[in-house]
Amino acid sequence: MPTNGALLGTPTKVTQGSQTKGGIGESTLRPDGTLKVTGEFAYSSDMWHEDMLWGQILRSTVAHAEIVSIDTSEALAQPGVYAVMTYDDLPTEVKNYGLEIQDTPVLAHGKVRHHGEPVAIVAADHPETARRAAAKIKVEYRELPVITDEASATAPDAIHVHENRDDHHIGHVPHPNIVHRQPIVRGDADEAAKRADVIVKGEYYFGMQDQAFLGPESGLAVPEEDGGVHLYIATQWLHSDLRQIAPVLGLPEDKVRMTLSGVGGAFGGREDLSMQIHACLLALRTGKPVKIVYNRFESFFGHVHRHPARLYYEHGATSEGKLTHVKCRIVLDGGAYASASPAVVGNASSLGIGPYVVDDVEIEAIALYTNNPPCGAMRGFGAVQACFAYEAQMDKVAKQLGMDPVEFRKLNAMEQGTIMPTGQPVDSPAPVAELLRRVTAMPLPPERQWESSEGADVRQLPGGLSNTTHGEGVVRGIGYAVGIKNVGFSEGFDDYSTARVRMEVVGGEPVAVVHTAMAEVGQGGVTVHAQIARTELGVAQVTIHPADTQVGSAGSTSASRQTYVTGGAVKNSCELVRERVLELGRRKFGTYHPAWATAELLLEGGKVVTDGGEVLADLVDVLGDEAVEVEAEWRHRPTVPFDLHTGQGHGHVQYSFAAHRAVVEVDTELGLVKVIELACAQDVGKALNPLSVVGQIQGGTTQGLGIAVMEEIIVDPKTAKVRNPSFTDYLIPTILDTPTIPVDVLELADDHAPYGLRGIGEAPTLSSTPAVLAAIRNATGLELNRTPVRPEHLTGNA
Template sequence: MARNGLPTATTRTTGSAGGGVGESVPRPDGRLKVTGEFAYSSDLWHEDMLWGRTLRSPVAHAEILALDTTRALAVPGVHAVLTHEDLPTAVRHYGLEIPDTPVLARDRVRHHGEPLALVAADHPETARRAADLIEIVHRELPLVTDESSALAPDAPLLHPGRTDPHAAHVPHPNVVHRQPVRRGDVAAARRRADVIVRGEYVFGMQDQAFLGPESGLAVPAEDGGVDLHVATQWLHADRRQIAPVLGLPEELVRMTLAGVGGAFGGREDLSMQIHASLLALRTGRPVKMVYDRAESFFGHVHRHPARLRYEHGATREGRLTHVSARIVLDGGAYASSSPAVVGNAASLAVGPYVVDHVDVEALALYTNNPPCGAMRGFGAVQACFAYEAQMDRLAAELGLHPVELRRRNAMSEGSTLPTGQRVDSPAPVAELLRRVRERPLPPARQWETSEGVDVRQLPGGPSNSTHGEGVVRGVGYAVGFKNVGYSEGFDDHSTARVRLEATGGEPVATVHTAMAEVGQGGVTVHTQIARTELGVSRVILAPADTRVGSAGSTSASRQTYVTGGAVRNACALVRERVLELGRRRFGAAEPAWLSEELLLADGKVVTAGGEVLAGLGDVLGGEAVEVERAWRHRPTEPFDPHTGQGNGHVQYAFAAHRAVVEVDTELGLVKVVELACAQDVGKAVNPLSVTGQVQGGTAQGLGIAVMEEIVVDPATARVRNPSFTDYLIPTLLDTPPIPVDLLELADPHAPYGLRGAGEAPTLSSTPAIVAAIRDATGLALRRVPVRPEHIAPG
């Protein structure tokens, strides 16, 4: 079905002209990216630079008795070898929420791949050889690998003597954080239920698998500080954690965002930032560090694997009576963002449905497994897989179409969440489901062509494992919702500096933020907002760095909302000042300056009626108007630690999927034929870009549905597949057409009415695919990824 180059996605534009909000403006960094000139963090080079290398623990849990670096130091070309002993200050731990992660392990390692020592050398091979020569003397300790070993009365404690804010309320020191959500009377509601379904679900450990490896360049400065060029999601949070370890005031840690090759949550925590800085300050030379793919699997946190136990009750009419759930997330050895992931899992546990009687408990464990933290969807993904499976089972019990059961229980604007929070913006759950359901189905048996069987359209693809034998089609639906922005009372803000000046008589806007562009297109959006707000065509983006205030994290679907909001706000302030300047300059001579409502459009000051008063160049003259201002979304509240009640979230994103799959039922191989998505984005600030976000998120949900999983050996807690040979992400032959239907129901509280968009599609894609596989096979399939042997064990 070649469509001769026309984008397949449904897009809508508002008709505003000139590259502003609502248009599919091309990326400002696009040309550099297609010519190979865009400088990613692994592309950096500096005269005299050294290469850094990390030695990592070969075992998951051990007491470190000694690290002998003598032989490593003797290798010609080695300039430094650092261990815990060499750290310059008493601050030797870092962490996003809880500083529990050692910069370099001292006397104990808690997970496979934990950093032990650093080497700087003149060539990566020299550094690698030297690191291999460091002798580790260790004694292995008993492992904590799951809930039962973590919560046993005599369990080894991962972090004895905890003093973090969650320590006081957790039931066991190996629980990082626990959040109940209780509403109504579940026991009474259960008695009213005509149908009850119970199930336990398992969600495997997913990796962000961004393609650009952890990397960067640290350059020691003459003032004793360090200039750090890295790929990260939040410059200022990095700096807050880095500076104390280096013993430097924050202003001497100057950070600049290098090109980021994808993130998806995996760059929220630090990786090589402190290590490269330590080596640079020690050697007095610039130090470059680039992880290889194997090290990358140890260099960042993963999506929490989870066990989820659910009970859903409903009346014969298909109304939910109650939901109870227990969600156990494996946080691994260090806290990372586990507490916030728990908050999301708990508060979003029942999905986008109206349920008056709820009893939910979510918790994260400390174990000796790899640390887990942020990944696209952040706690909402695991829950969505489970509650949507439950909804399908209820529908089957009640003899209802899965979409019909969901429609009858769908939340909408005005609904109350189990946390007691009222939904005060559009919540088109039923409409999204209707849209994906009503799409025509892709034709059957597309593999039958005039030239015979096209195996590429069959499960197994070119591997030629079927010519249609055993192949059964299935269709599945799912819907999910995700909070946008940081929740639970966090002071979630961003900062923008906007400057307007005339260059050669032409007005030019410069936008400077510390927002991490990780591929999402935030930079494009900033140019669009500046054009719309300031009526200029030329917009320059200053590099993201720490010379401007914090932009917060490129996480939680928040940047278009929050940094976009900050840019819009700063533009509005600039506009006011420019108009003020004009009034001062021209108001006396031309009364319209004082009497009319004035706008900036097409590089001019115009009245609301369209009369041109002056060119911006004339208004500005030689002056530049510049504003830097922080901007916040409306505040949220923490959840009550016992009941989970509270207005914890600021906004929600909604997406629904319909998956069509073909399953080789004898071999258990799956071909996803189509993965249609409908999503409400509030306002498509850049339709092409937001459609790309929806498709990309959808594909990551496909990955965990049928192939992706970090496999940890339960006997050793060692990762068995740290490579792209055995950690498989979808290829072009695995990923089907992803038609996208965008709704734009404005959220009145958000800039331009927009909704954060990046994460929601990652939620519902996975359960829709698994529902379709269940439809084709009749199997229960309670675990993702679904592997061939789960469908056809033999």
């Protein structure tokens, strides 16, 4: 058994007082929190196994080329090398994988399609030996022209990124280099445009963002005596990984056992496979455990990124400020492989006009195959790019009309009952105008905060500690934005989760054990599951079993769905356990007290009580030596795919909403920006853990800040090579860049969701970016139609 400290092989025990303290609605502390902040938490990269080998991946140095030859002889001859594998060494006929479309080769065959694509893998007795051996593999390439944008991808003579493509989207796309196309048409936008007093058009560019999680891709594959393999892995979805891994290995799924190890962040970047299959292949080939850990440089090539996008919008409005129509076209660059691009297209199109009432819309969203880095899931999932563009448009239309931008938004804000462009009614609270009102009412930070009696605090100024200014040429700007994000998987996906709950007496005390396959990636799901168990079962002691594939699927830790869906499964299983415990009590004690048969019985504080508070029995006496265990699934309401011609259909389960106000200081001479505050108002339905809720909102807000002013993967348009694969050149916000983030939490219950909750983790990532851009525009008067904003865009040197 490998060692991995707190969360691998050792249950996480959570104990909170007596009665039902630490239940739903309380700010309970995370069981992994102290370990993480003190550096004691064990991540997947910390795993160790006796006699293990180290794996290394050789990646392509070019973006598009035929593979003429691969010579592994020198690598195999190096002392300490146990195995070198290429495409020809794969054990089965299944050599590709993918989330929806199985278009990604385990190792490149015939050609490479993007810079950094895996070509060969090595196992050796030391990581440096493995790296040196990989460097000795000789690959001869014949370079091909690169496809890098829509023009080169859809030209009549364009090379097809994927030859002989036969996936289920090919029949409805106009070109083989288009992964998926989703139009949405409602009403008649052309006719509605005739009623508009103002028509505003805009073109926008959204840069490629990296998830930039701090824990690089890593895992440990251990061969087992039955010919199978046990993979300890940092991932977002154990069962999806299993579904893709097993066929390539030629093993039944029950011989590929998977256990979640410590995850150092995800944000969508771990939905796709990285080193999982490679580690398993090497372990099965050598008969030894194999560990693979990416360095930071490799991590930039080893996972998908957020789709860069070009967005074309037209908004019309009457002189009174009512929107008449919206037309938009959204072009997402999916890179070399499909990943989650089809679903991202569905989100971008269906949420493309934002949280506004518009009867006449014409939308088209597409994702391209190119030779750029593959793109897929990232927090906000297509809705982020759209929000950046439609919120810029709302400001432009308001300016043309001479209206306050917030009042213009409130005038057109959707509410419960609004019909989406897809024809689906919004059947839960949609407090868009109220969120705008709340965020507008929050106090503004003081002017010229850098000034004090003790002198200038340069940390509050653009440029910060570089001490570039003491306030000369610094202008304040304020901007607003609001967004809409779907919750859960959409368009007919069978989105469910499973939970196993066991209740028994341990050490003279009733204990609940919750076992799911939910990937805890830092969102605090293990805390919420314990809170649910305490609330539903009335016990103080709750143990969270390590996540693995020995229980049914929990789905992906993405789409703001885990608290909703896996929380729903835990709640459902707990309710079934409670009923069985009460039935057990009725059989043991019911004849002695009529309340067993007539009262509404509850479990509270380790006892069985009536709804009037009368104690009937102690849970220790009810359970005795018996244990009650239930494994149950929970599904949310069904959805349907959007029509491929009109985009109509009830494709989403739930929506979440957030509004931001950004306050910035801009040095107009140097083009430097300091975001002073990013205030947020968000409806969360029900705050199951208020402290965690605020943390999620602040985290999502900060990620939106990053793409607004600093984060972008730069790809050379001529070679399709990544130019900045490191945290030296790819910048993410530090604590010095992160502004004050006051949060106003609104709780309007969704009657369709467990406890009325609403998924919260993604919505603040949408509206924070356009709010920052709006504030910079307000300060400078510049149009600023791209992210991120760079100094040269503010000084006229772009």
